[in-house]
Amino acid sequence: QVQLQESGPGLVKPSGTLSLTCAVSGGSISSSNWWSWVRQPPGKGLEWIGEIYHSGSTNYNPSLKSRVTISVDKSKNQFSLKLSSVTAADTAVYYCARGREAFDIWGQGTMVTVSS
């Protein structure tokens, strides 16, 4: 059974770059699926950040596109998120998820706080 696990720093300074990795276990990242990042600010709703296919093709939320980079490392069976020029508004729980017709598998989420 496929499982996802996010990892990365829990604290990032303002204007810095948030970097997270999602490790895929129990299956191959090269399967016919898209792999997404979704975030949830404290007490608020879900926001789709972007997605990547194992070929490297990406799609991003236009509201974040200028600051987001999602990449894939097939050799490590993982994909990553980089969000630059962060502010307090980027404080959230960040989830990775497997998605094709829907997001059927989610990681447990990791809290990232932007603060000096």
Added chain:
Amino acid sequence: QSALTQPASVSGSPGQSITISCTGTSSDVGSYNLVSWYQQHPGKAPKLMIYEGSKRPSGVSNRFSGSKSGNTASLTISGLQAEDEADYYCCSYAGSSTSNWVFGGGTKLTVL
């Protein structure tokens, strides 16, 4: 402001049925049969409950059902149980020219 509109809260008594609406536009909900619904308990990751508008993943109770009419999708939960109390989010594909995926603002379900 979320792309899809959901009521902030709904409530019902055990055994009753409730329906949560999710209103989008002709560019998302109305154009694609790719509406999904997620259940989220406090401190937990979202769980897929309905996909492609009305399909249930394996293991999801048949008390959960989905439908769509025009630009509005709906999630119905019948025979409410205490463990159904959670936040529910709808999501729709919105096409590659915009944000591929858009979520609703979420609905808090209270089981009285």
